Amino acid sequence: MRIGVFVCHCGTNIAGTVDVAAVAERALTLKDVVHADHPMYSCSEPGQASIQAAIKEKKLDRVVVAACSPHMHEVTFRRCVEGAGLNPYLFEMANIREHCSWIHDDKQAATEKAWEIIRMAVAKVRQLEPLYSHEVEINKDVLVIGGGVAGIQAALDLADAGLKVTIVEKETTIGGVMAKLDKTFPTIDCSACILTPRMVDCAQHENIELMTYCEVEKVSGYVGNFTVDIRKKAAMVDWDKCIGCEICVQKCPAKAPDKFNVGLEPTKAIYIPFPQAVPKRAAIQVDYCRWFQQGKCRVCERVCPAGAVDYEQKDQIIQKRFGAIVVATGLEVFPWEQYYHEYGSGKIKDVISGLQYERMLNASGPYGGHVHRPSNGEEPKTVVFVQCVGSRDESVGRPYCSSVCCMYTAKQALLTKDHCGMDTEVYVFYIDIRATGKGYEEFIKRVQTEFGVKYVRGRVSKLYEENGKVIVRGIDTLLGEQVEIAADLVVLASGIMAAEGAKELAQKLNISYDEFGFLKEGHPKLRPVDTNTAGVFLAGACQAPKDIPATVAQASAAASKVVGLLAKDKLKTSPMIAVVDQKNCVSCWKCIEVCPFSAPEKQEVRPGEFKSHVIETVCQGCGVCVATCPVNCISLKGFTTDAILDQIEEALLV
Amino acid sequence: MAERPVKIIGIVCNWCSYAGADTAGVGRYKQPPNVRLVRVPCTGRIDPLFALKAFEKGADGVLISGCHPGDCHYSEGNYYARRKFELAERMIHHLGIPKERFRWTWVSASEGQRWQQVVTEFVAAVEKLGPREGRAL
Numbered sequence: 187m188r189i190g191v192f193v194c195h196c197g198t199n200i201a202g203t204v205d206v207a208a209v210a211e212r213a214l215t216l217k218d219v220v221h222a223d224h225p226m227y228s229c230s231e232p233g234q235a236s237i238q239a240a241i242k243e244k245k246l247d248r249v250v251v252a253a254c255s256p257h258m259h260e261v262t263f264r265r266c267v268e269g270a271g272l273n274p275y276l277f278e279m280a281n282i283r284e285h286c287s288w289i290h291d292d293k294q295a296a297t298e299k300a301w302e303i304i305r306m307a308v309a310k311v312r313q314l315e316p317l318y319s320h321e322v323e324i325n326k327d328v329l330v331i332g333g334g335v336a337g338i339q340a341a342l343d344l345a346d347a348g349l350k351v352t353i354v355e356k357e358t359t360i361g362g363v364m365a366k367l368d369k370t371f372p373t374i375d376c377s378a379c380i381l382t383p384r385m386v387d388c389a390q391h392e393n394i395e396l397m398t399y400c401e402v403e404k405v406s407g408y409v410g411n412f413t414v415d416i417r418k419k420a421a422m423v424d425w426d427k428c429i430g431c432e433i434c435v436q437k438c439p440a441k442a443p444d445k446f447n448v449g450l451e452p453t454k455a456i457y458i459p460f461p462q463a464v465p466k467r468a469a470i471q472v473d474y475c476r477w478f479q480q481g482k483c484r485v486c487e488r489v490c491p492a493g494a495v496d497y498e499q500k501d502q503i504i505q506k507r508f509g510a511i512v513v514a515t516g517l518e519v520f521p522w523e524q525y526y527h528e529y530g531s532g533k534i535k536d537v538i539s540g541l542q543y544e545r546m547l548n549a550s551g552p553y554g555g556h557v558h559r560p561s562n563g564e565e566p567k568t569v570v571f572v573q574c575v576g577s578r579d580e581s582v583g584r585p586y587c588s589s590v591c592c593m594y595t596a597k598q599a600l601l602t603k604d605h606c607g608m609d610t611e612v613y614v615f616y617i618d619i620r621a622t623g624k625g626y627e628e629f630i631k632r633v634q635t636e637f638g639v640k641y642v643r644g645r646v647s648k649l650y651e652e653n654g655k656v657i658v659r660g661i662d663t664l665l666g667e668q669v670e671i672a673a674d675l676v677v678l679a680s681g682i683m684a685a686e687g688a689k690e691l692a693q694k695l696n697i698s699y700d701e702f703g704f705l706k707e708g709h710p711k712l713r714p715v716d717t718n719t720a721g722v723f724l725a726g727a728c729q730a731p732k733d734i735p736a737t738v739a740q741a742s743a744a745a746s747k748v749v750g751l752l753a754k755d756k757l758k759t760s761p762m763i764a765v766v767d768q769k770n771c772v773s774c775w776k777c778i779e780v781c782p783f784s785a786p787e788k789q790e791v792r793p794g795e796f797k798s799h800v801i802e803t804v805c806q807g808c809g810v811c812v813a814t815c816p817v818n819c820i821s822l823k824g825f826t827t828d829a830i831l832d833q834i835e836e837a838l839l840v
Numbered sequence: 841m842a843e844r845p846v847k848i849i850g851i852v853c854n855w856c857s858y859a860g861a862d863t864a865g866v867g868r869y870k871q872p873p874n875v876r877l878v879r880v881p882c883t884g885r886i887d888p889l890f891a892l893k894a895f896e897k898g899a900d901g902v903l904i905s906g907c908h909p910g911d912c913h914y915s916e917g918n919y920y921a922r923r924k925f926e927l928a929e930r931m932i933h934h935l936g937i938p939k940e941r942f943r944w945t946w947v948s949a950s951e952g953q954r955w956q957q958v959v960t961e962f963v964a965a966v967e968k969l970g971p972r973e974g975r976a977l
Contacts, residue, residue, distance in 0.1 A: 255862045256879070284865025285877060289956075295873045302876055693910045698856070700950040718855055718949070719913065762881070780884075782915040808914035809885030813924070825880055831893055834849055837876040838897040 189308060190221040190246040192237055193300075194228040194253035196283055203287035204300040209252070212301060216308050220244055228253050229262055237263070238270035247272070248311045252280035252304045258709075273316035275761065275824060280307035302837055309836035313829035317761035322803040324410030325509040326752045329354065331402055331691065332514035334362020335734060336726025336741040338384050340512045343745035345393035349752060352506060353388065354416055355398040356687075357445075359463035360385050362516050363727075366446060366541060368548040368555075370734055371597040372629030378462060378550070385464040399469060401687075403503060405511075405694045408783070408806060409721030410757045412508045420499040421469035423456070427494035430466030432458055434486035434495065442474035444552070448519075448542045450560075451552035456486045456495075461550055468494075510721045510748045511695065513705060514741065515688050517727035520576030520584065520681040529575070529649045529678065535561040536656050536673070537649055539575075539680040540594055547601050557605045559674050561654075566674030568611040569602050570658045571595045572646045577681035578617060586702070588681035589731040592620045595679045596630050599639040612639045613671055615646050615660050623735065642669060649676055682731040695722050704730050715744040723747050762824035763805035764812055768797040770819035777811035777820060786811060846900040846966045850877045850959075851886055853918075856907035856948045863952030871956050872963040875903065882906065883944075884917025888928035895937055901966035904944040905958065911948060918946070940965050941972075 191213040195201035206224040213222040221244040225233040228251055240246060249272065251263050256279040264274035282300040290296040328344050330337045333355030341351045353360060365385075367377035388394050397416060404415040434456045444453035446460055455474040458466060468486075476483035477497060487495040519541050523532030530537050536559050538546070549555035559566055573595055577588040599612045619641070621627045633639050646660035655672040662669050684703035692699040697717040698706035705728050708716035715723050725741035726732065732740070751757075766777075768791060777786040777798050783806050789799035800811070800820070809822040821827065852858045858879050864871065880886060883906030891902040904925060912918040925944040933939040943962050947955045 255858075255865070257859055257862055281862075281877075284862040286865075286873075288865040288868055289871045290873050291870065292873070299873045299876075306876065306878070696913050696915060698859075698911065698949045700948075706950055718859070780920055782917070806914060808882040808917045809880065810882065810914070810917045810920050813885050813887045814920065822881070822885060825885060827887070830851075830878055830880065830890060833878045834890065834894050834899075835897050837849060837878075838847060838894065838899055840898070 187218040187248060187312060188220045188244065188246050189216075189218045189248040189250065189311060190237070190240050190244060191219055191250045191304060191308065192228055192252065193222070193224045193282070193304065194233070194251065195224060195226045196253060197227065200253070200283050200287040203290060203293055203296045204282060205293065205297045209297060209301050209304060213304060213308070216305065218248075218312060219308060221246060229259050234262075234266045237266055241267060241270035241272055247276060248314065249277045250280055250304065250307045250311050251277070252282045252300065252307065254283040255279075255281045255285070275317035276311070276314050278307045278311040278314065280304045305839075306833040306836045309832040310829045313826055313832055314824065317823055319758040319761050320802045321756040322410055322759055324752065324755070324757050325412075325507050326350070327352065327506070327508045328510050328512065328748055328752070329412070329414055329506070329508040330512045330514060332362065332516055332726070332728070333357075333360030333388075333396070333398065334514060334516040334726065335364040335381060335384075336514035336516065336728075336737045337362070337512070338381075338388055339738045339741035340514060340725050340745045341388055341394055342384065342391065343742050344748060345391045347745070347749045348393065349749070350393050350395070352395045352397055352508070354400045354402055355396070356401050357459065358399045358421065358467060358469045359459050359465065360388060360396065360398060361464065363541075364734060365460065365462075366448070366544060368544050368551075369597060369601060371593040372623070372625045374597065374600070382462045382464075385462070389464045396465060398465060402691060402694060409751070410509045412511060412721065414506055414508060414511075416504045416506060418502040418504055420501050421467065422472065422495065422497055422499050423468045423470065424494045424496045424499070425465065425467045427492045428467045429492050429494075430458060430463070430468070431491065432468070433489050433491065434468055437485050437489045439483065439485060440474050440476045442471045447545045447552050448539065450542055450545050509752050510723065512723045512725055512744045512748060513691070513695065513697070513728055514725040515685045515691060515728040517682045517731065518685050520683050522575050522678055522680045525582040526575060526678075528647060529572075534649060534651055534656055535559075537676045537678065539678050540591065540598065541680070543598055543677045547598070547605065555605070557602065557675075564674070565606050566610065568671065568673045569606070569613070569675045569677065570671055570673040571599055571612070571614040571677045571679060572658075573614065573616045573679045574645075575678040575680050576683075584681055584702075586731070587620060589620070590733045591679035591681060592616065593623070593626055593629070593733065595677075596633045596639070598677060600633050600637050603637045603639070608638070613658075614639060614641050615644060615658075616641060617643070617645065623733065644669070682727060684728060688728055695719060697722055704728065715740055715747055721751065759803055760807055762822070763802060763807045764800045764809065764820050764822050766798045766800055767819040767821070768799070770817050771797040772817055773797060774816060776814050776816065780810050780814045782808070782810070844971050846874050846963065846971050847898070848875045848901040848903055848963065848966060849894040849899045850875045850903040850905065851880060851890060852877055852904070853883045853906040853913070854879055854881050855913035856911065856946070857905035857955070859949035860905075860947040860951045860955040863950060864955040865952075867952045869952050869956035871959045874963045874966075875959055882912065882914050882917035883921035884912075884914065886921060886924070888924050888931070891928060891932065891942060895932070895941075898972065900969075900972050901941045901943070901962060903958070903962050905947045908946040908948055938969060940969060
């Protein structure tokens with residue numbers, strides 16, 4: 187055996203804390219190590235070339251690179267050694283950066299630890315064997331979860347590339363949060379005018395299937411071959427018959443909360459969220475329907491000209507197969523009422539959230555675009571905006587910046603002047619103004635100078651009602667003074683959260699999420715739309731708060747990653763999978779019981795004699811069967827028991 | 841002569857805790873240098889005998905960490921692992937090794953700070969017991 191060890195400087199990232207030259211030299215004393223070097227940057231072109239040269243010159247048959255995390259560059263170096271004619275699985279990475287140099291200050295201790303980590307990797311690499319990938323056929327259909335602007339963009343890009351796309355949306359219409367917005371910053375473009383044609387494109391595209399009022403119930407399989415159970419929720423209306431005429435909505439006697447209008451005014455128990463809904467179909471909120479609650483009414487059934495109402499409808503589970511999945515579940519607005527008791531907990535009528543104000547401003551909103559005080563219907567003369575409500579506030583568990591509120595507040599301030607007249611007094615309380623996008627800073631300046639919106643740097647400590655006004659008490663930190671403004675309307679720039687259910691969906695998809703429920707990308711810089719589960723990609727605010735341009739860009743990026751993945755006809759599977767030594771198998775079938783993927787099967791080795799056999803293309807390489815097998819006859823390639831025990835043993839050598 | 845530093849074997853799953861330790865590194869969350877990590881695809885791959893082997897070879901502590909319940913990359917590997925570790929904990933104690941020397945927990949890929957905390961606390965706990973004498977179980 188001829189092992190080569192390369193200890194990377196990574197500039198000073200490693201060499202600043204670990205004496206890499208000394209460690210490399212020591213590595214030469216290890217059994218089977220015939221070559222050791224310490225390149226400045228192993229992953230760079232000259233670094234990789236030096237590894238390849240050494241493989242050829244020194245006839246290396248195993249390689250250890252001690253550098254960063256395998257999550258960072260394992261693929262890079264596998265490809266590198268393969269380029270020099272070595273089987274890519276005769277390679278092992280020793281992580282002496284993330285797990286050593288970056289977390290220790292003591293150079294001696296870090297060097298000693300790096301030395302041991304390298305010894306462990308050498309011990310493991312001795313146990314490795316050449317491995318070979320299998321190929322599987324792939325399904326080329328794509329599932330897009332979420333029908334907001336991210337899902338719409340991704341679906342249209344994919345469909346235009348010739349792939350069949352299914353959009354699953356939990357509401358009855360696609361459009362998401364963007365459909366609720368009145369205008370978009372910094373151009374003051376009409377949100378619906380940009381979005382609704384795209385929604386119609388989705389409905390009309392021959393490659394797109396819309397599954398609205400549906401949710402993902404269960405996901406199984408793996409990249410190229412996912413099987414997804416989709417729950418089609420009962421709308422109590424037969425959508426094949428419904429023509430979206432809204433007569434049922436007009437005649438329905440029961441009121442129900444209007445999610446689309448963020449609770450500004452009630453809708454009806456049978457509803458269509460908004461006039462441009464796609465598909466424009468009615469659904470019944472059974473919790474508010476008189477027929478379902480009191481057993482009498484059936485008005486909608488009587489008035490429907492299409493005979494579409496069906497009170498007996500039940501949820502349906504529809505199973506579909508896909509090759510790739512784009513998650514675009516979007517965002518939810520921070521429920522400030524539950525947290526900000528100093529702002530009245532939602533009990534002061536003239537204190538509303540930014541999204542509610544958006545619906546108030548909108549011509550198709552409940553007030554036809556007329557800005558008025560919810561308490562008395564009068565047009566406000568003084569409007570105060572409060573930023574960072576549910577953002578950058580650790581006291582409510584939201585330390586992050588929601589990234590869009592500075593800009594949407596500026597836009598709403600401008601629109602207030604536009605709707606209510608330039609003589610309206612408009613104030614914005616802010617901590618910092620974050621205007622980093624194209625044309626954003628200029629927009630803020632315009633709002634301040636041209637529109638005369640007064641920006642007050644400071645937090646608002648209290649909102650309370652007095653003499654028909656909302657008193658805004660805060661501090662102007664630039665003047666160092668308390669300020670009090672008697673406002674007619676207060677708009678809270680409520681922050682962004684991950685959509686409800688994002689965490690549960692992540693668990694179904696086996697992808698990671700952070701403490702706030704935002705889904706985790708493969709790598710923040712290099713794989714921003716991938717996840718750690720192959721074949722699952724992210725788009726939009728499900729990953730982190732972001733504005734529309736960033737969302738659309740990420741959606742197109744996710745679509746192009748899917749196109750890249752599905753451009754191939756077959757996929758190479760990881761060869762690091764379980765294999766059964768059938769000689770020793772006692773046919774207890776425990777492996778079959780525990781495997782989450784149904785990879786082991788009963789194979790007839792002789793007439794009437796069955797042994798376990800792992801289907802190569804189904805096994806995902808978790809190793810649960812290996813640790814379960816009572817006779818140790820299953821081994822996991824790349825993670826054999828001997829390889830693991832040798833590492834443990836090596837780490838504990840004195 | 842000062843006592844030798846304690847040595848701890850950590851066995852972590854590739855998707856959550858190994859990546860969580862990476863996140864800790866990227867965030868420069870400093871940790872005591874006593875832990876050596878062995879990467880496995882899933883905690884479900886871990887045979888409790890790995891821990892016994894580590895103790896047999898002289899480890900002062902064994903730390904096992906994987907994905908939080910519900911978050912397993914392979915859906916349910918950590919559930920199988922949990923059952924085994926609960927038994928292993930009792931077995932290890934029965935063999936005369938204080939159970940404080942064996943810890944299993946969950947750290948996700950985004951929990952760099954939690955990884956730092958887990959390592960720091962466990963190292964402190966094992967240091968309190970001191971290095972184990974002798975190499976046999």
